[in-house]
Amino acid sequence: xxxxxxxAERIRPNTLDDLLGQEHLVGKRSILRxxxxxxxxxxxxxxxxxxxxKTTIANIIAHTLKVPFFQLSxxxxxxxxxxxxxxxxxxxxxxxxxxxxxxxxxxxxxDALLGAVEKGIITLIGATTENPSFEVNSALLSRCQVYVxxxxxxxxxxxxxxxxxxxxxxxxxxxxELKETSALINISGGDARKLLNLLEIVCDAAGDSLTITxxxxxxxxxxxxxxxxxxxxxxxxxxxxxxxxxRGSDPNAAVYWLARMIEGGEDVKFIARRxxxxxxxxxxxANPTALVLANASFEAVNKIGYPEASLILTQCATYLASSxxxxxxxxxxxxxxxxxxKHGDLPVPLHIRNAPTRLMKNLGYGKDYEYSHDYEKNFSxxxxxxxxxxxxxxxxxxxxxxxxxxxxxxKGLWTDKYGY
Numbered sequence: 001x002x003x004x005x006x007x008a009e010r011i012r013p014n015t016l017d018d019l020l021g022q023e024h025l026v027g028k029r030s031i032l033r034x035x036x037x038x039x040x041x042x043x044x045x046x047x048x049x050x051x052x053x054k055t056t057i058a059n060i061i062a063h064t065l066k067v068p069f070f071q072l073s074x075x076x077x078x079x080x081x082x083x084x085x086x087x088x089x090x091x092x093x094x095x096x097x098x099x100x101x102x103x104x105x106x107x108x109x110x111d112a113l114l115g116a117v118e119k120g121i122i123t124l125i126g127a128t129t130e131n132p133s134f135e136v137n138s139a140l141l142s143r144c145q146v147y148v149x150x151x152x153x154x155x156x157x158x159x160x161x162x163x164x165x166x167x168x169x170x171x172x173x174x175x176x177e178l179k180e181t182s183a184l185i186n187i188s189g190g191d192a193r194k195l196l197n198l199l200e201i202v203c204d205a206a207g208d209s210l211t212i213t214x215x216x217x218x219x220x221x222x223x224x225x226x227x228x229x230x231x232x233x234x235x236x237x238x239x240x241x242x243x244x245x246x247r248g249s250d251p252n253a254a255v256y257w258l259a260r261m262i263e264g265g266e267d268v269k270f271i272a273r274r275x276x277x278x279x280x281x282x283x284x285x286a287n288p289t290a291l292v293l294a295n296a297s298f299e300a301v302n303k304i305g306y307p308e309a310s311l312i313l314t315q316c317a318t319y320l321a322s323s324x325x326x327x328x329x330x331x332x333x334x335x336x337x338x339x340x341x342k343h344g345d346l347p348v349p350l351h352i353r354n355a356p357t358r359l360m361k362n363l364g365y366g367k368d369y370e371y372s373h374d375y376e377k378n379f380s381x382x383x384x385x386x387x388x389x390x391x392x393x394x395x396x397x398x399x400x401x402x403x404x405x406x407x408x409x410x411k412g413l414w415t416d417k418y419g420y
C-alpha cells in the first residue's frame with residue numbers, strides 16, 4: 001500500500017482478533033467464528049449500518065480460509081460481471097464472492113446468483129445496510145444465513161482512532177495528540193470507515209504536528225466534506241437530516257432534504273421505507289393515520305417511480321412533519337425488552353394459558369379466565385402479567401391530545417394499578 005491508499009484500507013484488520021466490535025458474531029465460541037475456524041462456511045448476508053465491518057469480516061474470512069476471493073459492488077456491476085465470476089469460480093473450488101450493497105441488485109441480478117449458490121460453485125457473502133427481508137429475493141435469502149452487525153460504541157471508536165494514530169505507517173510518523181474526540185465521533189455517526197476518512201482529512205490538513213480538538217475538526221470538516229452522493233457517505237447524512245427534520249416538526253426543512261435526495265437520484269424505496277419506520281417510531285399513537293399514510297406511500301412509489309413519486313414522497317413527508325409526535329411506543333418496547341432480559345422467561349399465569357387438551361385443563365390451564373366481553377365495558381381487571389412483575393407499566397402514553405385520550409381511558413379501567 002502507498003500514501004494514496006485510504007487510511008481505512010491501510011489499517012484494515014486481517015484477523016478476527018484484531019477486529020473491533022461485533023463480539024456477538026466473532027467473539028470466542030460465537031457461531032460465525034466457529035464456522036470460520038472449522039472451514040464450514042454457509043452463504044451469508046451481513047446486515048448492518050455503514051462502517052460496522054461487513055467488508056472487513058468478508059476479507060478476514062477469505063484471508064483465514066485461504067480461498068479464491070472475488071469482490072463486486074452492486075453499484076457498478078451487472079449480470080454480465082456476476083456470470084463472469086461464476087464461470088471463473090468453476091475452476092477454483094471453495095471460491096467466495098463478496099457483493100457489497102447487494103440490496104442494489106435487481107431481481108434478475110440476484111437470480112443470476114441463485115444457481116451458483118445452490119450448486120456450491122460459490123459461497124456468497126453479501127453486505128447490505130437495508131433489511132434483507134425486503135431487498136433480497138426470498139429464494140436467495142433462504143439459502144443464506146443472515147448475520148446482523150451492530151454500530152460500534154464510543155469506546156470502540158476511540159480505540160480505533162488511537163490504533164490508527166499509533167500503527168498506521170503514515171500517521172505514526174507525525175506528532176499527533178488526540179485531545180478531543182466528540183466531533184470526530186459525532187460527525188462520523190458511528191461509521192468506522194467514515195471516522196477514519198475524517199481523521200485522515202484532519203491530519204492531512206495539519207502537516208506533521210497536530211493537536212486534535214473538536215473545534216479544529218469542525219472547521220476542517222465544514223470546508224472539506226462533500227455534498228450529497230447517493231453512493232457515498234453523505235447518503236446517510238442527508239437521510240439523517242431528513243428524518244430529524246420530520247421528527248422536529250419542520251416540514252420546510254424536510255422538503256429541502258427530500259429535494260436533495262430526489263435531485264441526487266436516491267432510491268425512492270429507501271426514502272419511503274424510512275418514513276414508514278418514522279411514522280411508528282416518532283409519531284405512533286399520537287396520530288395512527290401517519291403509519292397508514294406512510295405505508296400507502298411506500299406501496300404507491302413502488303408502482304409509480306420517479307418523477308411522479310416525488311409528489312407522493314412530499315405529501316407523506318409534510319404530513320409526518322406536521323403531525324404531533326410521540327416516542328411512547330419506542331419506550332414501551334425498550335422497557336418491556338429490558339424487563340425480559342432482567343427477569344428471564346417468567347411463566348405465563350395459568351388462567352391465561354391456552355388449554356387445547358384435557359391434560360392441560362386438568363392442570364389448571366385456562367381455569368378462572370374471565371372473558372372480557374362478558375363484563376361491563378368489555379373489561380375485567382384480572383391479572384395478565386406474571387406475578388413477579390405485576391403492576392409494571394411499559395406503555396406510558398405521550399403528552400398529546402390523542403394519547404391523552406388513551407391515558408384517560410386506561411386510567412378509567414385500571415384505576416391506580418399502572419399509575420396512569
